[in-house]
Amino acid sequence: MSKTSDTMMRHGKAQRIALTLNGRERSGYCEPRELLSDFIRHELGATGTHVGCEHGVCGACTVQVDGVAARSCLMLAVQADGRHIDTVEGLAPDQTLGDLQQAFQRHHALQCGFCTAGILMSCADYLQRVPDPSEQQVREMLSGHICRCTGYTPIVAAVLDVAARRRAEAGTKEVEHA
Numbered sequence: 001m002s003k004t005s006d007t008m009m010r011h012g013k014a015q016r017i018a019l020t021l022n023g024r025e026r027s028g029y030c031e032p033r034e035l036l037s038d039f040i041r042h043e044l045g046a047t048g049t050h051v052g053c054e055h056g057v058c059g060a061c062t063v064q065v066d067g068v069a070a071r072s073c074l075m076l077a078v079q080a081d082g083r084h085i086d087t088v089e090g091l092a093p094d095q096t097l098g099d100l101q102q103a104f105q106r107h108h109a110l111q112c113g114f115c116t117a118g119i120l121m122s123c124a125d126y127l128q129r130v131p132d133p134s135e136q137q138v139r140e141m142l143s144g145h146i147c148r149c150t151g152y153t154p155i156v157a158a159v160l161d162v163a164a165r166r167r168a169e170a171g172t173k174e175v176e177h178a
């Protein structure tokens with residue numbers, strides 16, 4: 001049992017919740033006011049999700065809830081009961097970087113990396129919905145995230161690059177199956 005579970009159980013406030021984290025069924029204990037970000041990190045041990053401002057401004061804590069990007073510091077853990085939660089760990093399930101992460105690496109789109117997990121989760125959701133974004137659209141999407149290091153330009157380049165590569169790959173597959 002984790003330290004959090006132990007403490008909460010002793011105080012009699014713990015509530016058990018179950019969710020799917022990166023495709024795996026997980027469960028744990030939280031108190032009613034516990035943030036999803038803290039539950040993911042401290043109870044489930046998925047520390048790839050970072051916590052910055054804790055009031056919805058910086059975007060560092062962004063995860064996906066049922067496939068949609070959401071700030072985990074603005075959700076209670078109990079609200080995630082029964083939901084599908086995806087975090088940055090899910091982008092590289094077999095320890096191999098996904099194409100979005102590889103694009104960030106190619107374009108030097110991170111320095112300290114504190115903002116990166118949240119940005120990746122927003123980008124992953126966004127590119128599912130908008131596979132051919134303009135630079136302006138990417139910049140608007142990124143406006144929900146604060147990065148102290150990069151100046152954003154390499155992040156924009158990485159997102160546009162991976163979008164173009166995905167479209168090219170999809171086009172190649174269509175030709176192959178024609």
Ligand code: FES
Pocket residue numbers: 050051052053054055056057058059060061062071072073074
């Ligand atoms: S920690 Fe959630 S938005 Fe900053």
Ligand code: FES
Pocket residue numbers: 109110111112113114115116146147148149150
């Ligand atoms: S890479 Fe340091 S905050 Fe974004």
